[in-house]
Amino acid sequence: MSYQVILPAAGQGKRMGAGINKLFLELNNMPVLIHTLLVFDEDKDCDGMILAVNPEEQDQIKSLLDQYKINKQVIFAQGGAERQQSVYNGLKAVTNSGLVLVHDAARPFITKEMIKMLTEAAERDGAAIVAVPVKDTVKKVAGDHVVETIERSSLWAVQTPQAFRVSVLLEAHKKAEMEGFLGTDDASLVERIPHPVAVVPGDYNNIKLTTQEDLVFAEAILKTRTK
Ligand code: CTP
Ligand code: MG
Numbered sequence: 001m002s003y004q005v006i007l008p009a010a011g012q013g014k015r016m017g018a019g020i021n022k023l024f025l026e027l028n029n030m031p032v033l034i035h036t037l038l039v040f041d042e043d044k045d046c047d048g049m050i051l052a053v054n055p056e057e058q059d060q061i062k063s064l065l066d067q068y069k070i071n072k073q074v075i076f077a078q079g080g081a082e083r084q085q086s087v088y089n090g091l092k093a094v095t096n097s098g099l100v101l102v103h104d105a106a107r108p109f110i111t112k113e114m115i116k117m118l119t120e121a122a123e124r125d126g127a128a129i130v131a132v133p134v135k136d137t138v139k140k141v142a143g144d145h146v147v148e149t150i151e152r153s154s155l156w157a158v159q160t161p162q163a164f165r166v167s168v169l170l171e172a173h174k175k176a177e178m179e180g181f182l183g184t185d186d187a188s189l190v191e192r193i194p195h196p197v198a199v200v201p202g203d204y205n206n207i208k209l210t211t212q213e214d215l216v217f218a219e220a221i222l223k224t225r226t227k
Helices: 032-041 055-067 083-091 112-125 166-179 187-191 212-223
Strands: 003-008 046-053 074-078 099-102 127-133 138-142 145-150 156-165 198-201
Touching (some): 003 083, 046 055, 112 127, 112 156, 112 198, 156 166
Parallel strands (some): 003 046, 046 074
Antiparallel strands (some): 099 156, 138 145
């Protein structure tokens, strides 16, 4: 099913510590942002992209879109102080009434297969996420002591993309804004409506580039791919 995708791209990359928005860092001589956009540009079901950006970076991003020949329509929205606001600004620019995906521009290793499974689930259930079972044992810690060990078998690490019926995501963001709720992903806003969220298997390679060592993993993942 066709969809539009919102890509929050207005962060500062503080944990990466590169002194610039990490989306401009290059992997195989191509900016991270472009690696991510190309997956959507090449997906026939993608009806266009909405990029939430820092206004002072918009021109630089526009020239990258030209340089790397991104064909699909790209709409710019203004980035907000928090990721959630960037997504909400992007959501207000959505023009179709079907499905919308939200995908962190800092996750360049998504695949068309993953997108397909996700959109099928969202078409059926109204909201769907990709996630992978947690590999480490997870403990709740206070100060420097363990409070408790959380049963691992039901814990999943959540990734993007996340897919929603446009009406569902709009309702979720409106409610969150009204109630001053700030979540770390979009599904958590949808859960609060409340509305069920389906889970489809993600991929351990679908990492978010967050800290310096992720760049090393990213180079290794790229080597295993023939893009
Ligand atoms: N993002 C955004 N608007 C913000 C904050 C983040 O659009 N106000 C985007 C980032 O550009 C990134 C995605 O949301 O594509 C996930 O955020 P994160 O990995 O936290 O990136 P940064 O916020 O840039 O990194 P940091 O938190 O280390 O500063
Ligand atoms: Mg951040």
